[in-house]
Amino acid sequence: MRQIKHPNMDQVELTDIMYALSDPTRLEIVGRLANAGRKLTCGELDLNRPKSSMSHHFKILRAAGLVETLIEGTEHMNALRVAEIEQKFPGVLQSVLIALNKSS
Amino acid sequence: MRQIKHPNMDQVELTDIMYALSDPTRLEIVGRLANAGRKLTCGELDLNRPKSSMSHHFKILRAAGLVETLIEGTEHMNALRVAEIEQKFPGVLQSVLIALNKSS
DNA sequence: TCCATAGTTCGAATATAGTCGAACTATGGA
DNA sequence: TCCATAGTTCGACTATATTCGAACTATGGA
Numbered sequence: 282m283r284q285i286k287h288p289n290m291d292q293v294e295l296t297d298i299m300y301a302l303s304d305p306t307r308l309e310i311v312g313r314l315a316n317a318g319r320k321l322t323c324g325e326l327d328l329n330r331p332k333s334s335m336s337h338h339f340k341i342l343r344a345a346g347l348v349e350t351l352i353e354g355t356e357h358m359n360a361l362r363v364a365e366i367e368q369k370f371p372g373v374l375q376s377v378l379i380a381l382n383k384s385s
Numbered sequence: 386m387r388q389i390k391h392p393n394m395d396q397v398e399l400t401d402i403m404y405a406l407s408d409p410t411r412l413e414i415v416g417r418l419a420n421a422g423r424k425l426t427c428g429e430l431d432l433n434r435p436k437s438s439m440s441h442h443f444k445i446l447r448a449a450g451l452v453e454t455l456i457e458g459t460e461h462m463n464a465l466r467v468a469e470i471e472q473k474f475p476g477v478l479q480s481v482l483i484a485l486n487k488s489s
Numbered sequence: 490t491c492c493a494t495a496g497t498t499c500g501a502a503t504a505t506a507g508t509c510g511a512a513c514t515a516t517g518g519a
Numbered sequence: 520t521c522c523a524t525a526g527t528t529c530g531a532c533t534a535t536a537t538t539c540g541a542a543c544t545a546t547g548g549a
Contacts, residue, residue, distance in 0.1 A: 296409055302399075303404035322525075323525075324525065333529090337509095354515095354517065354525090355525050371483065371484075372483070375480075376474065376477040377474075377477060379475065384399065408537090427496065428495065434539090435538080435540075436495080436539095438537075440496060440497055441536090459496085460496085
């Protein structure tokens, strides 16, 4: 497996996005990716959880079209698909990110 | 029970909102309430599901602070708490409603 | 008082999710 | 080639959700 496959935006449903953002761990991941302003490895996010749990959450974030993961060497670089999500669901991710930053 | 109790907005978490909106049936309810522009009874929404299922979904929508239910006679009148949600999580519900109307 | 209406609650079945250890894969470096 | 690193996959367990029929509650009207 050379690179991880990601869904096309037209395959992504609003419910997928909502579901992915309904878990505190995933919301935390999304918030950190947004604030980092650069690609982060899973390890850099370190939420004190086993690798398998983190992997599970990333899988769901990818399936929801929220996160894009590029394999670079042994690392998986993760980034939010902000622009694409914004185009498909204007305002949704942005307002969630604003709400997230207020509460944290 | 005279009237149904609703959470205060400061008790509502972003994850509650996201979770409530992650189910297609509930998203449908929210969309219809928004478009109706007036209070609707559970029955008026009629999504072809048993009363007990609808009641379950309304319970979750109420718990998330999304829906307010006023008892009037034998009917339960439901409305979105648009203004309050907008104040607490600006843009979130509104952008979801726009996305909903596009897809429907 | 009796009945119909509108919804809630209960209970049980089924399905889906979250968690985490252990084994696995892929890459890069010594 | 051997090893370490970074993540994924698998499997099992536990927890939480969804669904829906049946029984219940509350109100209004005949």
